[in-house]
Amino acid sequence: MTRSSLMRASDALATQTATYAIPLLILLTTGSTALTGAAFLLEWLPRLAAFAVGGPLVDRFRADRVFRAAALARTLLCAAAAAALALLPAAGTAATVVVMTVGAAGGLLSQASFLAVETLGAHASRRAGADAHRVQSVQIGIDQSALLAGPLLGGLLLAVGPTLMLTVVAALSATAAASTTTTPATPVGTTAAGVRAVAASLRTGWHTVRGIPALAWLVTGLVASNLALAVTQASAPITVMTRYGHSSIAVGAVWSAAGLVSLAAVAACRRSIDRFGLWPVGATGAATACAACLATALAPNLGVYAVTIGILMAGEGALTVVLRTLRARLIPAAVFGSTLSVTIVLVVLPMPVAGALVAVLPAGTLPGLLLACAVLQGAAMALAFRGLWHHRASYAPSRTAADPTATGPPAAAQTDAPRTA
Template identity: 50%
Template sequence: MQSVLTGTDRAALLIGPALGGLLLLTGPALLLTAGAILSTITATAALTVRSERPRLYAVTDTVPPSLLARTATGLGVLRRTPALGWLVGTLACVNLGSGLVQLTAPITVTRDLHHSAAAVGLVWSIAVLATFAAVTLTRRAIDRHGLQRVGTAAAVAICTATLATALAPSLPLYTGAVVLLMAGEGAATVVLRAGRVRLIPERAFAATLTTTVLLALAPIPLAGLLVALWPAAHLRLLVLSVALVLTAATASCVNGLRRHRAAWDWLPQAEEETSLGRAA
């Protein structure tokens, strides 16, 4: 299920820029028109589509908790569950690196690598295929090797790819780095979502899930702020500096997850040995 949800997210995130790059070849008028049409269709569908499921109303006098109360509940669960905190920290590092690369890609491709804006769409189109393949293979890899090993491999790929995007001297090498980055992000998202579901207690699931999502997405606006404040001529230096920091932070998070592996990972080999021992 987590691989399906991640595949849907990656498709929406990556196909949009790819189609935008193709429409840009025909001119800005068609691009803006397509954007307006899609926005109108989305808004209309949201207002008109009705669910066939019956709505159940709970009769209770309990006042729903406020946003601050739910946030405090989620932070409390994070504080009591170290593995969940390390998971959220890893996902935050991934999102910061990915967001920074996505924001700087147009300037890097056009200014530093001397290619047209349409090449940016080509880069993300290739990344779409890599992400789908990575998400599909991640499920099988988790079943065979467990969450910890697959997550560690994805983290290594992400850190390496982020560094490579800052140093790539040509468009093919830059494209390869972006493909590796997005594939690693897709795999890491599947791992982290699966682990998060195992760690969040049922009673505080909604509040904790909301808190973890907010914390994981917080680095994306930070990436936008960094790009806005940094000189455009030196954005690759920004990516390199942040990539080095993220590598150290991700290594710390992965090490923390390894120390609490028993709380969130399932070990296929250990389970198989246990079942064989019981059968004997």
């Protein structure tokens, strides 16, 4: 258990540190807000491909092998980049190319390791039997701790220098590779029979989403909500460092504090849903997120900005709980995996779109972009929760009680990372 916890913790911390630090590094290296948005775009585009094909790869080659290979590759990538930046001029085309390459390749490798470690976690839960919930509690605690610590650690390391930041990420990745736990070999013949064509799997998932109105409405609202959140994240380094004149440490501190607020909101929502139901809690979370997004665009200083980001993440945390609960109740067990992949791809798609928008628009127009996204988010969420109200019978708790298999596997419901990054 100690070895698997070290593996998961080091990988999660490396991923969260790099995810938040790479756009900051671009801004520090180039001073270009356009390239900062492009870095966010290049981080998320490869992840979309990993979501679609990563599951079959893990099934075919075993999770421990995929995880170890991804961790070792990220170690070499970050170590080489750290050495290159130490030798290259602090600013220039060569340094920019190195950092952008790390962002693109690192995003793909991070997602591959995430899918593999989720599979390893599910295997550990099955081995634990009646104590599976304890294993899941430890894993979720590790992920949430990395989510809180990663942005702040990235900001602190960048204050010293980009070479140190990349070296630390490389060391964390090497630790993850060295502590990888081994899973038993898959019986001959079962893996090949269990792997479906990616295109066929995605088609099945797409038809399932379209065939369940409540799920379709939920995904529609979350796509718009994630666009607003992604624009906020992609523009955060520019807003804090250019508009408010603070350091990279402040960027990490804002998002780490917001992650803590989100974690508290998630914990509170579990009891609130038991008492009030999914629809009221989800609608409250959506209204909170929309209002906070509007306020973030208008924040006059860093203090107000930090408060609005915290409130925004609290609303998003509530929406995450609603997403996972509804998704588990609505998706039939027989097509859970394929439908899960489609829902993840759809809600993550706004991430690279946000990076592209931040890249092409001048820095001075970013508050206006965020306002527009907040208005779109409000309209989409209003329609989505109207649709969810009309189809509320389809996700009533009695349905779950009547059909235990409709809840889906608990481990799978934890793979919605984009909602909590």
